[in-house]
Amino acid sequence: MKICDLTQFYSPLSGGVKRYVHEKIAYIDKYSPEDEHVLIVPGGKTELTSSERSRIYSIHSPLLSRTSRYRALLNLRAIEEILERERPDIIESSDPYQIAWKAIASGRALGIPVVGFYHSHFPEAYLRSAAKYLGRTATEAVMDLASRYVCNLYNQFQATLVPSESLAQLLRDWGVDNVRPVSLGVNIDIFKPTPDDAMQTRDSLGIRRNQKLLLYVGRLAKEKNTETLFQSFDLLQARRPGDFHLLVVGDGSQRNHLEKLRARLGNISWIPYCTDSADLARYYRAADLFVHPGVQETFGLVALESQACGTPVVGIRGSYMDRIIFHEQELWAREDTPEALADAVEELSAKKLSIMGGNASQAAEELHSWPRVFEQLFCIYRGICSPHKAS
Numbered sequence: 001m002k003i004c005d006l007t008q009f010y011s012p013l014s015g016g017v018k019r020y021v022h023e024k025i026a027y028i029d030k031y032s033p034e035d036e037h038v039l040i041v042p043g044g045k046t047e048l049t050s051s052e053r054s055r056i057y058s059i060h061s062p063l064l065s066r067t068s069r070y071r072a073l074l075n076l077r078a079i080e081e082i083l084e085r086e087r088p089d090i091i092e093s094s095d096p097y098q099i100a101w102k103a104i105a106s107g108r109a110l111g112i113p114v115v116g117f118y119h120s121h122f123p124e125a126y127l128r129s130a131a132k133y134l135g136r137t138a139t140e141a142v143m144d145l146a147s148r149y150v151c152n153l154y155n156q157f158q159a160t161l162v163p164s165e166s167l168a169q170l171l172r173d174w175g176v177d178n179v180r181p182v183s184l185g186v187n188i189d190i191f192k193p194t195p196d197d198a199m200q201t202r203d204s205l206g207i208r209r210n211q212k213l214l215l216y217v218g219r220l221a222k223e224k225n226t227e228t229l230f231q232s233f234d235l236l237q238a239r240r241p242g243d244f245h246l247l248v249v250g251d252g253s254q255r256n257h258l259e260k261l262r263a264r265l266g267n268i269s270w271i272p273y274c275t276d277s278a279d280l281a282r283y284y285r286a287a288d289l290f291v292h293p294g295v296q297e298t299f300g301l302v303a304l305e306s307q308a309c310g311t312p313v314v315g316i317r318g319s320y321m322d323r324i325i326f327h328e329q330e331l332w333a334r335e336d337t338p339e340a341l342a343d344a345v346e347e348l349s350a351k352k353l354s355i356m357g358g359n360a361s362q363a364a365e366e367l368h369s370w371p372r373v374f375e376q377l378f379c380i381y382r383g384i385c386s387p388h389k390a391s
């Protein structure tokens with residue numbers, strides 16, 4: 001089986017979708033010798049990178065953001081030419097914009113089944129927050145249009161893969177009738193509690209031994225709710241000066257907010273990007289608590305990676321990632337406010353975090369290792385491909 005992933009949610013500075021597709025490539029190389037993989041992404045130039053059973057096509061595309069390095073893949077003709085040349089058995093589209101429509105059109109023309117992966121719940125993450133300033137009526141109108149768009153697009157795929165059962169149910173309620181819940185995974189060879197290198201990492205960051213190290217990994221953006229994170233840390237510093245240190249790994253449009261807070265408080269470390277998974281795992285292991293302020297995450301891959309490394313997570317209750325938290329959430333924030341998140345961090349940090357993290361690590365390994373996840377996903381692929389091959 002030849003699988004083609006097609007996405008513009010791809011940046012050299014990493015991100016959840018990039019990790020997902022590269023873990024899929026690694027799985028095929030190690031566990032699935034009968035399969036091949038093709039990846040089509042935007043890039044700074046047009047080029048092809050090949051290995052034994054995978055090919056990555058980069059298509060020259062303009063930058064959308066200089067901080068995240070995401071690009072808009074606009075050369076649809078180039079996509080069509082690659083699909084005609086490669087003739088994959090199945091195409092997976094990972095974003096809901098022009099690429100998705102092109103994947104559907106090319107799949108129909110070539111007789112190739114196409115699935116969509118609903119990685120981002122964009123109506124909530126982008127549209128509702130923008131429309132609310134126009135009032136309730138305008139917000140409802142925008143969300144109604146968004147739900148219609150989602151139904152119109154995703155019902156044209158052979159299947160819509162969704163990384164959360166609760167989000168899958170929401171899409172069903174909207175009228176998407178081909179939803180298939182799937183899990184995402186974690187590389188347990190990298191994201192694990194060993195080696196015991198926390199003290200060395202903390203020393204390299206200048207963290208005092210009596211400080212609780214809080215960690216955030218991800219984009220600094222409105223849809224990631226990082227402003228709430230920054231404000232909650234400001235509150236913690238006012239309540240308990242010097243007791244906490246915040247390590248932020250990521251960059252984005254709200255970097256200025258972080259830089260101002262860092263200049264004023266001092267006890268903040270910032271690493272704009274980390275492309276090495278082994279380094280990222282060190283930061284997870286060094287932290288006492290991973291802080292996840294997001295309320296619109298469809299899965300929460302960083303929360304899973306943190307737990308796999310033995311570091312528990314604190315966040316805001318009621319998001320789509322609740323089901324991948326493998327320790328109690330009773331002390332999580334019950335509302336999306338800086339005060340509630342600061343309270344949750346303060347209360348949870350007083351618990352036995354090492355025991356909590358150890359139990360979470362074991363559950364993450366047992367339930368979400370990438371080989372287990374891809375075995376299930378590839379079964380879905382083969383079930384979708386079978387009728388097409390038979391015909």
